[in-house]
Amino acid sequence: MTDSFSTITRNGLWNNNPALVQLLGLCPLLAVSGTVVNALGLGLATLAVLMGSNLAVSLIRHYVSDAVRLPAFVMIIASLVTCAEMLMRAFTYELYQILGIFIPLIVTNCAILGRADGFARKNRPPAALLDGLMMGLGFAAVLVLLGAVRELIGQGTLFANMHLLFGEAAHGWVWRPLDDYPNFLFAVLPPGAFVITGLLIALKNAIDQGMAARRASEPLVRGSKRVRVTGKIN
Amino acid sequence: MLVASSPHTIGPVSVQQVMFRVWLATLPGFAALIWFFGWGYLINALLAVSTALVAEAIILRLRRRPILFFLTDGSAVLTAWLLALALPPLAPWWIPVIGALAAIVFAKHLYGGLGNNPFNPAMVGYAVLLVSFPVEMTTRWGMPAALASEAHSLAEAAQVIFAGLRVEQTLVDGMTMATPLDVYKTETALTSAAVVREDPLFSAGWRLYGWEWVSLLYLLGGVVLIWQRVISWHTPVAVLASLALLALVFSWAGDQYMPIDLHLLGGATMLGAFFIATDPVSSATSNRGKLIYGAGIGVLIYVIRTWGNYPDAVAFAVLLMNFAAPLIDHYTRPRAYGEQRT
Numbered sequence: 001m002t003d004s005f006s007t008i009t010r011n012g013l014w015n016n017n018p019a020l021v022q023l024l025g026l027c028p029l030l031a032v033s034g035t036v037v038n039a040l041g042l043g044l045a046t047l048a049v050l051m052g053s054n055l056a057v058s059l060i061r062h063y064v065s066d067a068v069r070l071p072a073f074v075m076i077i078a079s080l081v082t083c084a085e086m087l088m089r090a091f092t093y094e095l096y097q098i099l100g101i102f103i104p105l106i107v108t109n110c111a112i113l114g115r116a117d118g119f120a121r122k123n124r125p126p127a128a129l130l131d132g133l134m135m136g137l138g139f140a141a142v143l144v145l146l147g148a149v150r151e152l153i154g155q156g157t158l159f160a161n162m163h164l165l166f167g168e169a170a171h172g173w174v175w176r177p178l179d180d181y182p183n184f185l186f187a188v189l190p191p192g193a194f195v196i197t198g199l200l201i202a203l204k205n206a207i208d209q210g211m212a213a214r215r216a217s218e219p220l221v222r223g224s225k226r227v228r229v230t231g232k233i234n
Numbered sequence: 235m236l237v238a239s240s241p242h243t244i245g246p247v248s249v250q251q252v253m254f255r256v257w258l259a260t261l262p263g264f265a266a267l268i269w270f271f272g273w274g275y276l277i278n279a280l281l282a283v284s285t286a287l288v289a290e291a292i293i294l295r296l297r298r299r300p301i302l303f304f305l306t307d308g309s310a311v312l313t314a315w316l317l318a319l320a321l322p323p324l325a326p327w328w329i330p331v332i333g334a335l336a337a338i339v340f341a342k343h344l345y346g347g348l349g350n351n352p353f354n355p356a357m358v359g360y361a362v363l364l365v366s367f368p369v370e371m372t373t374r375w376g377m378p379a380a381l382a383s384e385a386h387s388l389a390e391a392a393q394v395i396f397a398g399l400r401v402e403q404t405l406v407d408g409m410t411m412a413t414p415l416d417v418y419k420t421e422t423a424l425t426s427a428a429v430v431r432e433d434p435l436f437s438a439g440w441r442l443y444g445w446e447w448v449s450l451l452y453l454l455g456g457v458v459l460i461w462q463r464v465i466s467w468h469t470p471v472a473v474l475a476s477l478a479l480l481a482l483v484f485s486w487a488g489d490q491y492m493p494i495d496l497h498l499l500g501g502a503t504m505l506g507a508f509f510i511a512t513d514p515v516s517s518a519t520s521n522r523g524k525l526i527y528g529a530g531i532g533v534l535i536y537v538i539r540t541w542g543n544y545p546d547a548v549a550f551a552v553l554l555m556n557f558a559a560p561l562i563d564h565y566t567r568p569r570a571y572g573e574q575r576t
């Protein structure tokens with residue numbers, strides 16, 4: 001249980017990405033990734049909760065017995081989600097209203113409980129915090145990418161309504177490639193989210209395979225100090 | 235557990251021949267569509283078929299399969315053709331293109347290509363379009379030739395399809411309308427069935443201004459297919475019988491429920507029963523299974539048409555029963571001689 005920080009980073013962002021590899025937290029991933037701003041809002045909230053819960057769980061890891069650990073973790077996550085919800089209500093009220101039930105539902109995001117039980121419980125606070133940051137960033141990145149693709153295909157815009165998150169200055173950020181784009185509702189509706197998520201997973205696997213093939217074709221340099229870490233799930 | 239899988243035809247009939255015969259059987263109905271509703275159907279069909287062939291070729295190349303072998307088996311052409319028959323004839327050009335792409339790339343090849351698709355590709359394409367573009371899919375049906383003030387030419391149809399909204403709105407309005415099912419449903423909600431029956435769409439002509447001829451010619455093509463043993467009678471008969479039975483049962487309240495002739499001849503019922511539901515890959519396999527499968531489609535068509543929001547229901551009914559086909563197969567598998575009943 002002593003992964004180096006670079007391994008933790010690589011796992012969170014790519015090798016063990018919560019959305020593309022672990023397939024956790026699919027409910028918010030599919031439900032609110034209709035536009036970039038929704039995806040970014042929920043991604044940031046999840047990121048904050050994930051970092052906080054990982055740090056807290058790691059700090060109390062010696063004082064909570066195995067038998068009661070899950071209720072304790074859920075309590076921690078629930079209090080953090082409540083904080084995030086109140087913060088969003090205070091500072092981004094319109095976005096809070098759009099995201100609605102999916103902010104409280106971060107509590108049930110298995111990616112967060114999964115990291116708490118699978119990683120933070122067994123690691124020191126700095127590693128746990130970094131893991132939360134990287135897993136959260138990996139999740140948020142996929143969420144935003146999905147939101148961008150769905151917004152572009154579904155509504156023909158990109159970065160619409162960003163002022164909900166970034167204030168009045170962001171009104172002009174919206175980019176509209178075609179003027180009379182007929183809305184492609186399929187991408188906005190949940191089936192489109194499933195299909196596009198599937199395509200993103202396929203893309204990731206294709207990239208991985210391509211990299212593995214290239215690595216295999218490279219001649220092995222005798223005596224090199226390269227260390228390979230393959231597919232280890234903590 | 236092994237269930238007899240496709241192909242179900244007996245004898246040395248190739249995939250290509252089956253596809254060609256089914257395609258041939260749709261031609262009378264297709265000709266009637268063009269005769270009554272204009273050239274839009276031809277343009278749609280050409281767009282859908284060419285898109286399907288290009289998409290099929292690209293995907294086959296990506297999957298490293300023999301391109302020419304699969305391209306010439308006719309399955310992609312037939313899929314796109316059936317999709318085009320179901321589309322509104324004056325929809326913008328990107329409607330058949332997107333539909334054909336969804337059918338070939340998503341419904342067919344992402345599931346493993348010919349013979350592996352759990353859902354009917356043409357109906358997946360149709361459902362994607364209907365869910366995505368409700369306006370274009372419900373208001374761009376051709377006006378029956380007998381109702382239109384003047385017959386429109388191939389060039390005018392092409393203008394509406396390709397130039398889209400930039401065409402004068404009067405031209406579009408003069409050429410398009412909703413389907414009889416749609417009109418009947420929305421108008422009976424406002425008035426009574428007797429009033430609606432006086433609408434020129436229903437009162438003049440023999441029954442439905444062209445739709446009945448199209449449906450009857452599909453019926454003819456379907457009967458020929460059964461006679462040639464390309465399809466078995468079980469699925470279409472079950473679809474039509476269950477739909478007719480339900481329509482009869484509910485016919486006592488004419489103001490609330492559509493009459494039986496409109497159910498059987500007014501929409502895509504015949505096309506669905508003979509050409510869509512009989513798809514050997516995505517339907518049930520045994521004869522008993524086909525009866526259950528077809529009856530389910532008929533019931534679902536009635537239920538969705540009557541209590542749902544969409545004007546027609548064949549695509550959703552077929553897709554829902556595609557979901558159920560493996561389960562039906564599981565319970566209707568014929569026992570081998572000597573096998574114990576379980």
